[in-house]
Amino acid sequence: MSALRIAVAGASGRMGRMLIEAVRGADDMVLAGALDIAASPAIGQDAAAFLGATSGVKITADLREGLAHAQVLIDFTRPEGTMAHLAACRELGVKAVIGTTGLSDEQKAQIATFAASNAIVLAPNMSVGVNVVLKVLEVAAKALKEGYDIEIIEAHHRHKVDAPSGTALKMGEVVAAAVGRDLKDCAVYAREGITGERDPSSIGFATVRGGDIVGDHTVLFAGTGERVEIRHQATSRANFAQGSLRAARFLAGRATGLYGMDAVLGLN
């Protein structure tokens, strides 16, 4: 079988580099394109130069050029970049794995329309562990529905630009749905001053930013006389990259549709 041709967007970013390394390490894939923004000093460089290697793929800001030979784009950039990349993917018939977080509801709705013509995997966290935790949370939240206050605490590195993390928000959505609430109505994103007592129907979020923390997520169910904490800690971005490659392989067999990592991992 011929190798799956992958383009990577945000090629000089933290995840972009991890993905280029992972694609080069996969014997069923080949790097077929690398995109970055026009202002990036990496434009024109070989995509594998940071590894001290040569891939023959130059990093470009020209979407047509970067996607011309690709079957699947893997995109971990920023919402505005992702939306522009997806428009080009639609034109060129390229499938997409999207890891970018901080997308608005409108942008997510537009991604769903793109998926009518191109198969897309969209997930705020590509790691196997987090996606198993999302399943565990469904069970835990249903069982701890009464008498337990739900709080979600996340910590990430100092460079992260969106808060709460996409994963924390997804955890909130899963838990809210499991206890019959809508996260939009019950989320509390900040507390300061005389807040009054905690509303028992609320789901609280706390965000920590610092250093090189890859990604920590804890969901706390605080009851009377006991508390349950369900926690995931990422210690390397390699998990996200390997999950993305699994998502790309999954898309190879699909023409259209919007999928999550639960579908990719057979957890749905």
Ligand SMILES: NC(=O)C1=CN([C@@H]2O[C@H](COP(=O)(O)OP(=O)(O)OC[C@H]3O[C@@H](n4cnc5c(N)ncnc54)[C@H](OP(=O)(O)O)[C@@H]3O)[C@@H](O)[C@H]2O)C=CC1
């Ligand atoms: N789903 C998951 O499993 C994971 C998701 N993420 C998400 O992935 C995204 C990227 O994270 P990370 O790699 O740490 O971020 P980085 O800032 O390290 O990398 C982002 C890359 O995208 C480029 N970029 C910035 N703005 C645009 C734009 N408008 N259009 C195109 N490209 C752009 C950057 O270029 P330049 O550096 O020149 O600005 C850079 O190359 C974030 O949203 C993060 O939350 C991260 C890890 C796991």
Ligand SMILES: O=C(O)C1=N[C@H](C(=O)O)C[C@H](O)C1
């Ligand atoms: O920006 C990051 O680094 C990460 N972002 C994702 C998120 O917002 O959930 C996933 C992971 O935790 C790393």
